[in-house]
């Protein structure tokens with residue numbers, strides 16, 4: 001069987017789609033998840049979880065209050081604590097992530113930041129003695145930690161953080177203090193109620209000199225009672241657009257004393273007498289953010305996939321309207337508009353995940369290099385991940401919203417669960433650096449690269465920047481996907497140079513650097529987007545070219561064709577400077593025929609992600625495709641339907657109607 005999702009009793013419309021699939025979905029899963037071994041492990045973990053009934057949701061998330069969500073995730077975490085070693089290799093981050101996604105879902109929980117930022121901060125920023133003291137405890141989950149950096153008044157501009165950590169050589173202590181209301185830490189995940197420790201980022205002050213943001217290991221709560229320690233004000237910031245299973249929190253310090261060795265000292269140090277040693281790279285303390293950004297292409301790709309699994313399966317069973325055959329309504333997936341809405345996002349999701357693999361590996365390598373004293377790769381990865389997180393989160397938001405609309409009315413119901421996926425994913429446009437700000441970080445790197453070319457130093461260009469020094473050439477669009485890469489190279493190069501020239505001209509006209517930068521900023525962000533989209537396209541093509549299995553490669557080439565045609569049309573205004581409008585018309589025709597070609601494999605392409613019903617938490621997107629029965633059962637389970645007459649009817653509506661009758 002090529003599509004391993006086929007089961008007796010499934011909706012025949014979905015079975016028909018799965019029969020049409022021209023490739024083995026297990027083999028595709030191995031490509032998606034980087035190896036056959038890990039694809040198998042994912043399935044084994046899912047299977048093992050299903051054998052532990054206490055790990056199942058006690059009721060649908062959509063019917064839970066915020067308090068119930070938090071309590072439910074804590075309950076499951078306590079069950080998980082009995083089963084970690086039996087379920088996963090606890091040293092394998094990807095296995096752990098899969099387990100979390102299955103059991104806890106995407107709405108957050110007490111450990112949301114513990115694994116993703118607290119432990120990585122200790123790994124990257126704590127020296128050997130500090131790791132000896134805290135890392136093991138954190139990994140064994142004896143303590144729960146979070147990452148507290150953002151303040152109410154400042155998130156983006158880290159140099160303006162107000163929380164101070166002032167060192168006093170006389171007592172060999174830091175005093176942590178929150179001088180104003182705006183200095184309250186505000187937003188950190190799992191801070192409000194769950195964490196008893198935090199990596200706190202504060203402005204280091206020694207003898208009235210401010211050394212800027214540095215990380216400190218801070219105990220927030222008593223390990224026995226879980227009460228906040230004296231000098232600490234901590235709580236939950238309230239409900240959010242989504243991600244409400246997490247207790248994002250606030251935190252204030254009132255002259256809170258911290259021993260000297262609680263500053264994380266792998267890279268910068270404060271000696272007993274207050275002598276400060278600066279780190280080998282000024283931004284080395286920002287590594288936890290780079291770590292998360294390097295994961296975001298993968299994680300956002302998976303968010304988009306979840307919405308697409310729901311929308312594509314639903315579109316294969318939803319029948320509405322007629323095409324040729326007037327005796328039976330068609331599957332809405334047969335409409336060109338529906339395919340145009342969904343298939344380019346499938347292509348992007350695959351592309352994002354392939355990019356994610358690369359950036360995760362780059363971060364792991366960087367961590368090793370930095371430990372060995374080599375910080376030279378930091379700027380490259382910072383620039384790459386800054387652009388990537390911005391483009392990927394934005395396009396994921398667009399893709400998920402299109403998926404919701406592609407499900408018509410039922411997409412708007414929480415039964416689809418797409419609104420929650422959207423709400424969580426879209427947070428990525430803001431967290432780990434607001435998207436515009438991060439695009440501008442990449443732009444700094446692009447402008448510097450152009451300056452290298454202008455001053456005859458092209459040999460010094462960083463990886464992926466060589467195209468900026470190349471001349472425009474004729475583009476032969478019949479030569480395959482590489483021709484589309486060329487279109488993107490031309491467009492990105494033109495825009496990067498144009499934005500840089502504008503910035504330079506404004507400075508030459510007398511504007512200060514900062515003002516000239518601000519007046520060029522929209523053009524600069526456009527340059528960053530084009531550069532990043534070029535990287536995504538190149539990575540996608542490179543990855544697909546490396547595949548040896550013929551049937552897998554064939555369908556992925558079909559997907560690449562959807563991608564390149566769609567992407568070039570999507571940047572039409574930039575592409576028009578390099579291809580004629582007649583050529584764009586021909587790209588349009590190719591896009592429509594590539595949608596047609598992909599159509600029979602659409603369901604198998606999204607089934608290949610092997611996202612279980614438990615993980616998906618969507619009534620509309622369940623593997624069995626029995627949409628209508630499932631929907632009705634779900635609605636009947638709504639708390640509102642547990643009684644015929646609500647108390648509010650007796651209390652308000654009935655007396656009102658009775659009064660009106662008099």
Ligand SMILES: CCCCCCCCCCCCCCCCCCCCC/C=C/C(=O)SCCNC(=O)CCNC(=O)[C@H](O)C(C)(C)COP(=O)(O)OP(=O)(O)OC[C@H]1O[C@@H](n2cnc3c(N)ncnc32)[C@H](O)[C@@H]1OP(=O)(O)O
Pocket residue numbers: 090091092093096097100101105106107108111112115116147149150155156157158159189283286287289290292378379382424430431432433434437441444445
């Ligand atoms: C066992 C493991 C199991 C794992 C289980 C995990 C369980 C999870 C379950 C998963 C499933 C569910 C999914 C749920 C998903 C939801 C998760 C939500 C989690 C959210 C977490 C969010 C956390 C945060 O948001 S933390 C706070 C983040 N904050 C930011 O990002 C702030 C942004 N601001 C900045 O980064 C800086 O201020 C910046 C870069 C904008 C400016 O900094 P600056 O100091 O002012 O520097 P500047 O002058 O601009 O530049 C000078 C110079 O420095 C260069 N630079 C800057 N940064 C870096 C860097 N990082 N590296 C290298 N170089 C850098 C910059 O480029 C300049 O260079 P030059 O141009 O050469 O001068």
Ligand SMILES: Cc1cc2nc3c(=O)[nH]c(=O)nc-3n(C[C@H](O)[C@H](O)[C@H](O)COP(=O)(O)OP(=O)(O)OC[C@H]3O[C@@H](n4cnc5c(N)ncnc54)[C@H](O)[C@@H]3O)c2cc1C
Pocket residue numbers: 113147148149150153154155156157186187188189243248427430431432433434435436437440
């Ligand atoms: C779901 C979620 C989880 C989070 N988790 C954590 C966490 O665990 N720990 C933590 O410390 N923080 C966390 N945060 C906070 C998050 O990192 C910040 O909100 C984020 O970095 C954006 O900063 P800001 O809120 O200050 O936005 P602002 O910078 O105030 O952004 C407002 C607007 O100003 C613009 N702007 C700001 N500066 C510039 C500039 N220099 N140039 C051009 N435009 C600019 C932005 O583009 C944006 O349009 C979380 C946030 C969310 C939403």
